[in-house]
Amino acid sequence: MKNFWNERYSTQEYIYGEEPNVFFADELEKLKPGSIILPCDGEGRNGVFAASMGWKVSAFDASEAGKAKALQLAAKKNVHIDYITGDALNMDYPENSMDVIAFIYAHFPPAVRKKIHQKAINWLKPGGRIILEAFNPNQLRNTSGGPKELSMLYTEDMIREDFEGLETEVLQTIQITLNEGKYHEGVADVIRFTGVKI
Helix, strand or coil, X not given: CHHHHHHHCCCCCCCCCCCCCHHHHHHHCCCCCCEEEEECCCCCHHHHHHHHCCCEEEEEECCHHHHHHHHHHHHHCCCCCEEEECCHHHCCCCCCCEXXXXXXXXXXXXXXXXXXXXXXXXXXEXXXXXXXXXXXXXXXXXXXXXXXXXXXXXXXXXXXXXCCCEEEEEEEEEEEEEECCCCCEEEEEEEEEEEEEC
């Protein structure tokens, strides 16, 4: 997968655009800036937006090409993000240290998905929150992006199980229209979730 993303991010254009995900931006604007982790942040559009809002941003991705473009975007917007490359399963941050962790189209194989989500809960401070937007199984009929394997797509039951113990604020399966660069464009079936660590 790392090679796939390095190749995809090797173009000069930002293939998912330079603007943040709409749901992520809307949720973040409701909160007082603090510390945030963005797993699988790719070309950095969401991390850079958070930094521009005054958040202390930690981001990671498997792709070196993604990191290079993210840092380039941060420089263009005159903000700082702490971005490292590596596998999500091996990432480590101090327990109870983060205000927000945002999984924006961060799709993981079933074998590791729950472990990664559980690690994220450990990184959150009490009162901290998860923000998630991802594709649901209905996305397989669309051409607006996302994994083509059913097991990589998320359902409400899956989210409830993975983030058991959080207080759910938002959990919805909806159809939207994406306009996030050439690989996220058109009608999309997504799941949205926000949950707070008690």
